[in-house]
Amino acid sequence: MEDFSFGEVILGTLWFMLVFAWIWLMISILTDVFRDPEVSGWGKAGWTLFLIVFPWLGALVYLVTRGSSMNARHRERARAHDAEMREYVREAAGAPSPADELGKLADLQRRGILTEAEYARAKSALLESSQNGAGARR
Numbered sequence: 001m002e003d004f005s006f007g008e009v010i011l012g013t014l015w016f017m018l019v020f021a022w023i024w025l026m027i028s029i030l031t032d033v034f035r036d037p038e039v040s041g042w043g044k045a046g047w048t049l050f051l052i053v054f055p056w057l058g059a060l061v062y063l064v065t066r067g068s069s070m071n072a073r074h075r076e077r078a079r080a081h082d083a084e085m086r087e088y089v090r091e092a093a094g095a096p097s098p099a100d101e102l103g104k105l106a107d108l109q110r111r112g113i114l115t116e117a118e119y120a121r122a123k124s125a126l127l128e129s130s131q132n133g134a135g136a137r138r
Contacts, residue, residue: 026051029062032070035077098130 004012033039033047051058063070102123109119 025059026055029059029070032066032073033062036073098126101126 029051030048033044039047047058047062051062105114105119105122105126108114109116114122
Protein backbone atom coordinates (compact mmCIF):
# COMPACT_ATOMS: atom_id res chain seq x y z
CA MET A 1 0.00 0.00 0.00
CA GLU A 2 1.38 3.34 -1.06
CA ASP A 3 1.28 6.36 1.21
CA PHE A 4 0.30 9.74 -0.19
CA SER A 5 1.52 12.97 1.27
CA PHE A 6 -0.85 15.82 1.98
CA GLY A 7 0.59 17.81 -0.93
CA GLU A 8 -0.05 14.95 -3.36
CA VAL A 9 -3.67 14.71 -2.22
CA ILE A 10 -4.16 18.47 -2.68
CA LEU A 11 -2.49 18.37 -6.11
CA GLY A 12 -4.61 15.37 -7.17
CA THR A 13 -7.76 17.14 -6.00
CA LEU A 14 -6.76 20.28 -7.90
CA TRP A 15 -6.20 18.30 -11.11
CA PHE A 16 -9.52 16.52 -10.68
CA MET A 17 -11.33 19.85 -10.26
CA LEU A 18 -9.60 21.29 -13.32
CA VAL A 19 -10.56 18.29 -15.46
CA PHE A 20 -14.12 18.48 -14.16
CA ALA A 21 -14.29 22.23 -14.95
CA TRP A 22 -12.87 21.59 -18.43
CA ILE A 23 -15.47 18.93 -19.18
CA TRP A 24 -18.20 21.24 -17.87
CA LEU A 25 -16.95 24.07 -20.10
CA MET A 26 -16.88 21.86 -23.20
CA ILE A 27 -20.40 20.57 -22.52
CA SER A 28 -21.64 24.14 -21.98
CA ILE A 29 -20.09 25.35 -25.22
CA LEU A 30 -21.36 22.41 -27.29
CA THR A 31 -24.82 22.75 -25.75
CA ASP A 32 -24.86 26.44 -26.66
CA VAL A 33 -23.67 25.72 -30.20
CA PHE A 34 -26.40 23.15 -30.85
CA ARG A 35 -29.19 25.15 -29.19
CA ASP A 36 -28.49 28.39 -31.04
CA PRO A 37 -30.99 28.69 -33.91
CA GLU A 38 -28.93 31.41 -35.59
CA VAL A 39 -26.01 29.04 -36.32
CA SER A 40 -26.40 26.96 -39.47
CA GLY A 41 -25.73 23.24 -39.60
CA TRP A 42 -22.35 23.86 -41.21
CA GLY A 43 -21.54 26.39 -38.50
CA LYS A 44 -22.41 23.86 -35.81
CA ALA A 45 -20.27 21.23 -37.53
CA GLY A 46 -17.40 23.71 -37.84
CA TRP A 47 -17.48 24.73 -34.19
CA THR A 48 -17.69 21.09 -33.11
CA LEU A 49 -14.75 20.09 -35.28
CA PHE A 50 -12.75 23.10 -34.08
CA LEU A 51 -13.46 22.16 -30.45
CA ILE A 52 -12.44 18.54 -31.02
CA VAL A 53 -9.27 19.20 -33.03
CA PHE A 54 -8.03 22.24 -31.09
CA PRO A 55 -9.89 22.03 -27.75
CA TRP A 56 -8.04 24.77 -25.84
CA LEU A 57 -7.88 27.20 -28.73
CA GLY A 58 -11.44 26.37 -29.81
CA ALA A 59 -12.85 26.99 -26.34
CA LEU A 60 -10.92 30.25 -26.00
CA VAL A 61 -12.01 31.52 -29.42
CA TYR A 62 -15.63 30.53 -28.77
CA LEU A 63 -15.70 32.28 -25.39
CA VAL A 64 -14.12 35.43 -26.83
CA THR A 65 -16.35 35.61 -29.91
CA ARG A 66 -19.65 34.30 -28.56
CA GLY A 67 -19.29 34.31 -24.76
CA SER A 68 -21.48 37.30 -24.01
CA SER A 69 -24.27 36.16 -26.32
CA MET A 70 -23.97 32.68 -24.78
CA ASN A 71 -25.14 34.11 -21.45
CA ALA A 72 -27.95 36.08 -23.12
CA ARG A 73 -29.22 32.97 -24.90
CA HIS A 74 -29.14 31.02 -21.64
CA ARG A 75 -31.12 33.74 -19.84
CA GLU A 76 -33.68 33.85 -22.67
CA ARG A 77 -34.15 30.06 -22.54
CA ALA A 78 -34.59 30.24 -18.76
CA ARG A 79 -37.12 33.08 -19.12
CA ALA A 80 -39.08 31.14 -21.76
CA HIS A 81 -39.04 28.00 -19.62
CA ASP A 82 -40.28 30.01 -16.62
CA ALA A 83 -43.12 31.52 -18.67
CA GLU A 84 -44.14 28.08 -19.94
CA MET A 85 -44.11 26.70 -16.41
CA ARG A 86 -46.17 29.59 -15.07
CA GLU A 87 -48.71 29.14 -17.88
CA TYR A 88 -48.91 25.40 -17.19
CA VAL A 89 -49.45 25.98 -13.46
CA ARG A 90 -52.08 28.61 -14.22
CA GLU A 91 -53.92 26.18 -16.52
CA ALA A 92 -53.54 23.23 -14.14
CA ALA A 93 -54.78 25.26 -11.19
CA GLY A 94 -57.85 26.32 -13.12
CA ALA A 95 -57.54 30.07 -12.68
CA PRO A 96 -60.95 31.61 -12.11
CA SER A 97 -62.53 33.44 -15.00
CA PRO A 98 -63.37 37.15 -14.79
CA ALA A 99 -67.07 36.23 -14.69
CA ASP A 100 -66.49 34.09 -11.57
CA GLU A 101 -64.58 36.93 -9.94
CA LEU A 102 -67.35 39.42 -10.75
CA GLY A 103 -69.88 37.04 -9.23
CA LYS A 104 -67.83 36.84 -6.04
CA LEU A 105 -67.55 40.64 -5.88
CA ALA A 106 -71.32 41.03 -6.38
CA ASP A 107 -71.95 38.50 -3.61
CA LEU A 108 -69.64 40.38 -1.25
CA GLN A 109 -71.49 43.61 -2.01
CA ARG A 110 -74.91 41.98 -1.47
CA ARG A 111 -73.79 40.68 1.91
CA GLY A 112 -72.60 44.16 2.89
CA ILE A 113 -68.91 43.28 3.11
CA LEU A 114 -68.03 45.67 0.28
CA THR A 115 -69.37 49.19 -0.05
CA GLU A 116 -70.62 50.50 -3.40
CA ALA A 117 -67.36 52.44 -3.93
CA GLU A 118 -65.17 49.42 -3.06
CA TYR A 119 -67.23 47.23 -5.37
CA ALA A 120 -66.91 49.72 -8.23
CA ARG A 121 -63.12 50.01 -7.72
CA ALA A 122 -62.61 46.24 -7.56
CA LYS A 123 -64.88 45.69 -10.57
CA SER A 124 -63.05 48.25 -12.72
CA ALA A 125 -59.66 46.82 -11.71
CA LEU A 126 -60.82 43.30 -12.55
CA LEU A 127 -62.27 44.34 -15.92
CA GLU A 128 -59.11 46.29 -16.75
CA SER A 129 -56.85 43.34 -15.94
CA SER A 130 -59.04 40.93 -17.93
CA GLN A 131 -58.97 43.26 -20.96
CA ASN A 132 -55.17 43.38 -20.82
CA GLY A 133 -55.22 39.59 -20.88
CA ALA A 134 -51.81 37.97 -21.10
CA GLY A 135 -50.15 41.40 -21.16
CA ALA A 136 -50.98 41.88 -17.48
CA ARG A 137 -49.43 38.50 -16.65
CA ARG A 138 -45.71 38.05 -16.20
